[in-house]
Amino acid sequence: MCDELTAADNDRALAAFSRREFGAGVAAAAAVIALPIPANAFAITGRDVVIKTPDGECDAYFVAPAGGKHPAVLVWPDIMGLRPAFRQMADRLAQSGYAVLTVNPFYRSAKAPYHAPGDTPDSAKIREQAFEWRKLITADAAVRDAIAFIAFIDKQKETDTKRGVGTTGYCMGGPLTMRTAAAVPNRVRAGASFHGGGLATDAPDSPHLLVPKMKASYLFAVAANDDERNPAEKEKVREAFAAAKLPAEIEVYAGANHGWCPPDSRAYNQAQAERAWERLLVLLKGAL
Numbered sequence: 541m542c543d544e545l546t547a548a549d550n551d552r553a554l555a556a557f558s559r560r561e562f563g564a565g566v567a568a569a570a571a572v573i574a575l576p577i578p579a580n581a582f583a584i585t586g587r588d589v590v591i592k593t594p595d596g597e598c599d600a601y602f603v604a605p606a607g608g609k610h611p612a613v614l615v616w617p618d619i620m621g622l623r624p625a626f627r628q629m630a631d632r633l634a635q636s637g638y639a640v641l642t643v644n645p646f647y648r649s650a651k652a653p654y655h656a657p658g659d660t661p662d663s664a665k666i667r668e669q670a671f672e673w674r675k676l677i678t679a680d681a682a683v684r685d686a687i688a689f690i691a692f693i694d695k696q697k698e699t700d701t702k703r704g705v706g707t708t709g710y711c712m713g714g715p716l717t718m719r720t721a722a723a724v725p726n727r728v729r730a731g732a733s734f735h736g737g738g739l740a741t742d743a744p745d746s747p748h749l750l751v752p753k754m755k756a757s758y759l760f761a762v763a764a765n766d767d768e769r770n771p772a773e774k775e776k777v778r779e780a781f782a783a784a785k786l787p788a789e790i791e792v793y794a795g796a797n798h799g800w801c802p803p804d805s806r807a808y809n810q811a812q813a814e815r816a817w818e819r820l821l822v823l824l825k826g827a828l
Contacts, residue, residue: 574803583605585603586602586604586627587603588601589641591692593684593685594688595681602641603627603630603642604639605635608698609699610638610699611705612699613639613705613708614641614690615630615640615707615709616713618711620670622642622653623653632817641689641692645677645685645712646674649673677716686720686723686724687724689720705724705727707756708733710733711734711798718748719750722753729757730824732759732760732820734761734801735762735800735801736760739776740776740777740780754784756786758786759820760788761793763796763798764793764797767792778790793815796813
């Protein structure tokens with residue numbers, strides 16, 4: 541993988557993120573909408589953890605059912621990073637029977653939380669900060685992270701290592717799930733991208749070119765306005781999975797704009813977010 545080309549790819553993707561996620565996007569100071577508790581929810585326990593990687597120490601949140609061993613899921617947050625909304629989403633997934641690790645993707649630059657009260661995602665300060673921090677997550681860096689994160693997951697007493705690992709990603713996290721699935725194919729058996737950006741680009745290290753290295757079934761939940769901007773992207777992804785003979789559910793969610801899944805987003809669409817969540821549970825149950 542070429543870091544120089546990856547950096548250029550990152551810049552293009554970030555330009556799109558700034559127009560969509562910062563314009564419509566996640567409200568850092570907004571209250572987090574309470575998510576429904578699953579029927580027959582597991583009692584859960586969560587803890588803050590630190591993961592050693594080749595590039596430093598990553599702060600993260602690990603949560604799992606209070607007893608037994610369970611299939612694991614690695615969560616890559618969106619460009620606003622690890623925050624209460626993603627902790628709540630992790631708790632909900634754990635209540636459904638999964639051991640969940642949600643990472644701070646920007647650990648090379650700052651520990652979470654990195655936003656002060658009153659900061660908004662459309663401010664110049666937050667935008668410039670995200671642009672700079674995101675540049676450090678090159679394709680090679682993402683692979684190093686993925687390997688370290690999966691290794692950490694497998695060492696936790698709550699993880700059932702006899703079953704596969706899933707990975708989910710939001711916004712910039714979408715392509716990071718693909719790099720994870722390609723980096724650790726013998727462990728990652730399910731991946732899900734929600735309003736992901738930069739899934740298929742013209743760069744030689746585009747995430748969709750990694751599909752032949754994967755063994756994961758996939759869910760791609762596409763925002764309607766993302767698809768309007770780049771309708772060919774989902775088709776490139778679809779063709780890549782078909783050629784590799786890997787199952788992939790790819791759907792444009794009508795009326796759902798970029799950022800519609802996290803419950804602290806200004807674009808949050810509860811009906812479509814719940815539908816995407818149910819499709820995620822179907823994927824994980826079948827693949828793990």
